[in-house]
Amino acid sequence: MKYYAPKGLSDVLPEEMPYWHAVGDEVRSVMSSYNYSEIRTPMMEKTEVFARGVGENTDVVSKEMYTFDDKGGRSMTLRPENTASAVRAYLEHKFYGKEELSKWYYLGPMFRYEAPQKGRSRQFHQYGAEAIGSNDPALDAELITLAIDILTSLGLEDVGLKLNSIGCPSDREDYVDDLVDYLEPRKEGLCSDCQARLTTNPLRILDCKNERCQEIVKDGPVITDYLCTDCQEHFDGVKSYLNELEIDYVLEPNLVRGLDYYTKTVFEVFSEDLGAQDALVGGGRYDELVELFGGDPTPAVGFAGGIERLVLLLEELERVSGSEGGLDLYIATIDDESKQAAMKLGRELRKVGLATEMDYLEKSLQGQLGYADRYDARYTAILGPREIENDELTLRDMESGDQVKVSLDNYVEEIVEKLIG
Numbered sequence: 001m002k003y004y005a006p007k008g009l010s011d012v013l014p015e016e017m018p019y020w021h022a023v024g025d026e027v028r029s030v031m032s033s034y035n036y037s038e039i040r041t042p043m044m045e046k047t048e049v050f051a052r053g054v055g056e057n058t059d060v061v062s063k064e065m066y067t068f069d070d071k072g073g074r075s076m077t078l079r080p081e082n083t084a085s086a087v088r089a090y091l092e093h094k095f096y097g098k099e100e101l102s103k104w105y106y107l108g109p110m111f112r113y114e115a116p117q118k119g120r121s122r123q124f125h126q127y128g129a130e131a132i133g134s135n136d137p138a139l140d141a142e143l144i145t146l147a148i149d150i151l152t153s154l155g156l157e158d159v160g161l162k163l164n165s166i167g168c169p170s171d172r173e174d175y176v177d178d179l180v181d182y183l184e185p186r187k188e189g190l191c192s193d194c195q196a197r198l199t200t201n202p203l204r205i206l207d208c209k210n211e212r213c214q215e216i217v218k219d220g221p222v223i224t225d226y227l228c229t230d231c232q233e234h235f236d237g238v239k240s241y242l243n244e245l246e247i248d249y250v251l252e253p254n255l256v257r258g259l260d261y262y263t264k265t266v267f268e269v270f271s272e273d274l275g276a277q278d279a280l281v282g283g284g285r286y287d288e289l290v291e292l293f294g295g296d297p298t299p300a301v302g303f304a305g306g307i308e309r310l311v312l313l314l315e316e317l318e319r320v321s322g323s324e325g326g327l328d329l330y331i332a333t334i335d336d337e338s339k340q341a342a343m344k345l346g347r348e349l350r351k352v353g354l355a356t357e358m359d360y361l362e363k364s365l366q367g368q369l370g371y372a373d374r375y376d377a378r379y380t381a382i383l384g385p386r387e388i389e390n391d392e393l394t395l396r397d398m399e400s401g402d403q404v405k406v407s408l409d410n411y412v413e414e415i416v417e418k419l420i421g
């Protein structure tokens with residue numbers, strides 16, 4: 001073996017595909033039912049889109065981006081997430097002049113140079129939604145509901161929601177001052193990363209996974225005590241809509257999320273089906289990002305979910321059938337002449353929507369019937385010199401073993417009749 005996929009990048013093999021298809025189908029269908037339209041942005045952007053949008057001091061930008069100079073000497077970055085690109089596209093195509101509220105969704109690969117582990121890879125896939133143009137707390141509640149509905153439509157039963165508000169930048173400034181004042185004398189107890197964060201990004205200390213850091217932060221000041229009237233009312237609005245929708249949530253005052261653009265609402269959705277799990281979905285409001293990119297102040301809110309994590313969970317819970325489709329018809333052939341007829345027959349049947357396969361390995365009739373079984377074919381059509389001579393084929397029901405003759409003059413109608421009824 002000479003070549004392997006790069007570390008942290010994996011193949012999605014055909015046997016895993018039914019899960020991926022199920023996720024894609026549900027995402028598209030639930031997103032459409034909420035009136036979100038698909039957008040596809042390029043897999044890479046100029047580096048500053050993410051550096052500015054996501055924030056220079058975030059882990060994503062400072063440690064995890066795949067950045068390189070292209071042949072023209074421009075710094076390019078493989079997208080680590082899609083929100084910054086969506087906002088870039090929103091401004092580039094002047095959506096602010098076309099519609100008051102843009103509701104978009106996306107599905108696709110993202111890239112982060114992280115330590116690979118279960119549910120965390122360097123190329124991973126996200127589905128996500130962004131609603132740009134309204135600060136209505138009902139829209140935050142809609143996005144949260146949408147994120148949950150996608151998961152429940154896939155069969156997840158216990159979906160949990162962590163909710164917080166991190167206020168506006170001025171709330172946060174007051175809060176961060178007090179947080180730093182509280183942490184400074186306790187600095188020695190923090191992990192080395194958090195000691196550095198105390199100057200670069202103190203908010204991130206709140207969701208450090210290190211137990212000692214958590215212990216220290218637990219008794220510190222709480223962001224929701226610092227919300228201004230506007231942010232408080234907004235947060236109350238979001239909670240009241242969620243209550244109305246009977247969506248349970250846990251208030252997590254230390255949930256800040258790892259990207260700098262967030263304002264007000266932040267949330268994470270996780271599964272309780274398999275106990276403690278990383279977030280399946282993360283999101284929140286980003287009311288200042290459009291302005292940061294040079295647009296007029298335009299409030300926005302969104303989320304994204306990781307498909308690998310979701311597929312792992314669905315596989316473990318066996319929530320989606322592991323096989324899909326199956327073959328309608330296997331055409332078994334005996335000699336060159338019948339093979340030529342089979343090529344034509346297969347093509348015509350595929351045109352009317354039947355999944356059809358034939359032999360390319362010079363197998364015996366017995367061997368071909370074995371393949372028909374392996375492909376889970378409902379029927380096998382047997383075509384040999386005798387059938388061609390009589391202008392007919394033998395149609396065998398693979399479950400019952402019953403065989404009937406079908407005339408080659410109107411086989412399409414007869415086969416369709418048998419298979420589709």
Ligand code: HAM
Binds near residue numbers: 082126305
């Ligand atoms: P995020 O929390 O960085 O948010 O990522 C969202 C989700 O993507 C995570 O909850 C996780 O399921 C998945 N994910 C992230 N990194 C990896 C990885 N290395 N391997 C596998 N899965 C991963 C965002 O990306 C924001 N853009 C979400 C957003 C949209 N906020 C507002 N709008």
